[in-house]
Amino acid sequence: MSGGNTICVVTALLELGMAPMQGPKTTALLDTPAGLVTARAACKNGRCIGVSLEMVPAFVERLDFEVGRTRADIAFGGVYYALIDVNQIGLDIAPENARQLAESGVKHQGCYQSAGSASTV
Incomplete structure (x- = not known):
């Protein structure tokens, strides 16, 4: 949202x-x-x-939801988010890692959706 x-x-x-x-x-x-x-x-x-x-209420749906080798907190704030500590994917948040971070986000989004963490993540 x-x-x-x-x-x-x-x-x-x-x-x-x-x-x-x-x-x-x-x-x-x-x-x-x-x-x-x-x-x-x-x-x-x-x-x-x-x-x-x-705005619509925000809430945490699930803490420490594990899929594969990563854990995420699933939260809603108008849409669902999977919040993953960047240390789990072995990258620093830096401009030179932007593409890899984005690709990792898309990959993890699919994994968490498939695992049924929320209607959409």
Whole structure:
């Protein structure tokens, strides 16, 4: 769930008149794939000057879930994440390792999905 993108959508809807501005404070309820998100926009002179969000609840679904030789904590924050300590894959977080880190992430995502850690990881 991207808070930044949600703020942009609310701003565009209000400033383009696709959703009505209701005075200096406008509340919008957004139905997202992650669940309902409440947006509160501060408006002035037909412009959106700020947006705050009440996101879906975040939670830990499973700790120390082991698949193969790695362990991950499975968490939800709008989408599911498998959080893996980088020391388990033998790489440092550094620009020169970016491709290997990304490839490892994709590989581990598939492993954890196949193992049924969550509906999506």
